[in-house]
Amino acid sequence: MRQPAGRSARRTGGERKPREERWVELIDVATQVFYEKGYDGASLQDIADRLGMLKGSLYYYIQSKEDLLFDVISAVHKEGLAVVRARAEVPGGPLERLESVIVGHVEHTCRNLVPTAVFLHELSSLPEERRREILGSEHAYQGVFRDLIEKAQAEGLVRADLEPRLAALSVLGSTNWVYRWFRPGGAFTPEQIGSELAEMSIRGIATAEGLAQRGA
Amino acid sequence: MRQPAGRSARRTGGERKPREERWVELIDVATQVFYEKGYDGASLQDIADRLGMLKGSLYYYIQSKEDLLFDVISAVHKEGLAVVRARAEVPGGPLERLESVIVGHVEHTCRNLVPTAVFLHELSSLPEERRREILGSEHAYQGVFRDLIEKAQAEGLVRADLEPRLAALSVLGSTNWVYRWFRPGGAFTPEQIGSELAEMSIRGIATAEGLAQRGA
Numbered sequence: 001m002r003q004p005a006g007r008s009a010r011r012t013g014g015e016r017k018p019r020e021e022r023w024v025e026l027i028d029v030a031t032q033v034f035y036e037k038g039y040d041g042a043s044l045q046d047i048a049d050r051l052g053m054l055k056g057s058l059y060y061y062i063q064s065k066e067d068l069l070f071d072v073i074s075a076v077h078k079e080g081l082a083v084v085r086a087r088a089e090v091p092g093g094p095l096e097r098l099e100s101v102i103v104g105h106v107e108h109t110c111r112n113l114v115p116t117a118v119f120l121h122e123l124s125s126l127p128e129e130r131r132r133e134i135l136g137s138e139h140a141y142q143g144v145f146r147d148l149i150e151k152a153q154a155e156g157l158v159r160a161d162l163e164p165r166l167a168a169l170s171v172l173g174s175t176n177w178v179y180r181w182f183r184p185g186g187a188f189t190p191e192q193i194g195s196e197l198a199e200m201s202i203r204g205i206a207t208a209e210g211l212a213q214r215g216a
Numbered sequence: 217m218r219q220p221a222g223r224s225a226r227r228t229g230g231e232r233k234p235r236e237e238r239w240v241e242l243i244d245v246a247t248q249v250f251y252e253k254g255y256d257g258a259s260l261q262d263i264a265d266r267l268g269m270l271k272g273s274l275y276y277y278i279q280s281k282e283d284l285l286f287d288v289i290s291a292v293h294k295e296g297l298a299v300v301r302a303r304a305e306v307p308g309g310p311l312e313r314l315e316s317v318i319v320g321h322v323e324h325t326c327r328n329l330v331p332t333a334v335f336l337h338e339l340s341s342l343p344e345e346r347r348r349e350i351l352g353s354e355h356a357y358q359g360v361f362r363d364l365i366e367k368a369q370a371e372g373l374v375r376a377d378l379e380p381r382l383a384a385l386s387v388l389g390s391t392n393w394v395y396r397w398f399r400p401g402g403a404f405t406p407e408q409i410g411s412e413l414a415e416m417s418i419r420g421i422a423t424a425e426g427l428a429q430r431g432a
Contacts, residue, residue: 038254038256040254040256040257041256121337162412162416163404163412165403166404166409166412166413167412167416169393169394169397170390170393170412170413170416171390172393173389173390173391173392173393173394174386174387174389174390174393175389176389176393177385177386177388177389177390177392177393178385178389181385187381188379188382193382196378196379196382196383196386197382197386199420200378200383200386200417200420200421201416201420203419203420203421204415204416204417204419204420205416205419
C-alpha cells in the first residue's frame with residue numbers, strides 16, 4: 001500500500017488531530033461514502049463535507065479520488081489477508097487449518113460488511129495495474145485457500161479428483177457471498193455462520209480419511 | 217414483468233423490424249451498456265446510439281432508464297428461475313433434483329455472464345418495491361434451493377442439524393460466484409464447473425444415507 005502524503009509527518013500538539021488519526025477517519029468516511037453512492041456517484045467534495053474539511057485539504061493525504069479508492073480497498077484486503085494468513089500458519093493438519101481459515105474469513109466479512117462490499121463492487125473501477133497491485137499477481141487471498149487444499153490433497157485428506165483451484169473458488173464463493181445476506185442482529189451470528197459454512201466446505205471436499213481424522 | 221409499451225401492437229410489413237425483435241435487441245443492448253458503464257454511468261442516449269435509433273424512439277418501449285434496468289434484470293432473473301424450477305420439478309429424489317438444479321444454475325450463469333453481472337451489481341439501483349417485484353416476497357430463487365434441502369432433510373438425506381436457509385445460501389454463494397471468475401474458453405467448461413460445484417454442495421450437506429442412495 002502506498003503511504004499517504006504526509007502520513008509520517010510530525011504530530012501537532014494543539015487542537016488539530018494527529019495525522020494518523022485523520023487518515024484512519026478519512027479511510028472510514030471514504031469507505032462509507034463509496035458504499036452509499038458508489039465510486040462513480042461519490043465526489044471528493046462529499047467526503048470532505050462529511051469530514052468537516054475543505055476539499056483542498058484532502059490533497060494533503062491523497063492526489064485523486066482513485067487514490068482514495070485504492071487505499072480503501074487495499075486496507076480491507078490487507079486486513080482480511082492478514083487474518084487468513086495468520087490462521088493458515090498455525091501448526092496443525094491442512095484440513096484443520098483450512099477450517100480455521102474459513103471461520104476467520106467469514107467472521108471478518110460479517111464484521112466488515114461495508115468495506116467488503118466496496119472491495120467487491122468497486123475493485124473493477126480501478127485500472128488493471130492497481131487491481132493487480134492489491135490482489136497480488138498470484139491472487140494471494142485465493143492462494144491461501146488453494147495451498148491448504150493442495151496440501152490436504154497430497155496427504156489424502158481431500159478427494160484426488162478435485163481441482164484445487166475450483167475447490168478454492170467454491171469455498172470463496174460460499175463464504176464471500178455472506179456480505180450480501182448477513183445482517184448484524186439477524187437470525188445467525190458470525191460465529192454460527194463461520195462454523196456452518198466451514199463444516200459444509202470441509203465435507204464438500206474431504207475424503208473419508210480426512211473426515212475421520214477430523215472427527216478423532 | 218411489465219409489458220413494454222407497444223409490445224403487443226401490430227407488426228409493420230416493410231423495412232422496419234417487428235416490434236418484438238426490436239424489443240429483444242433493446243434489452244440486449246441495454247444489458248451490454250449497463251454492464252460496460254454501470255447503471256449510473258449509462259444514459260438512454262448511449263443505448264439509442266448503439267441501436268442506431270433516436271433517443272426519443274426509446275420512449276415508445278420504455279418510460280425511463282429505471283424501467284429499462286427493471287426489464288433487463290427481470291429478464292435474466294425470470295429465465296434463470298425458469299431453468300431451476302423446471303429442474304426442481306422433474307420426478308426424482310430431492311437430493312438428485314437439487315444436484316440437477318445446481319448444474320442448471322451454474323451452466324445458465326456461465327452462459328449469461330453479462331446479464332448476471334448486471335443483475336447482481338445493479339439490483340440495488342432499483343427502488344425497494346421493484347426489487348421485491350423481481351425477487352418475489354419469499355425470494356423465489358433461493359426458495360427453490362431451500363425447499364429441496366428441506367424435503368431432503370425430512371427424508372433423512374440432509375444432516376438434521378443444518379439450517380436449510382444457511383445451506384441454501386452457501387450453495388447459492390458457491391454457484392453465483394462463478395459469474396466473477398468464469399471465462400469462456402478458459403480452463404474449465406460450464407459442464408465441468410456445474411458438475412464439480414454440485415458434487416461439493418451435495419457432499420457438504422448430505423447424510424451418509426443421502427450419499428449412499430446417490431451412489432446406488
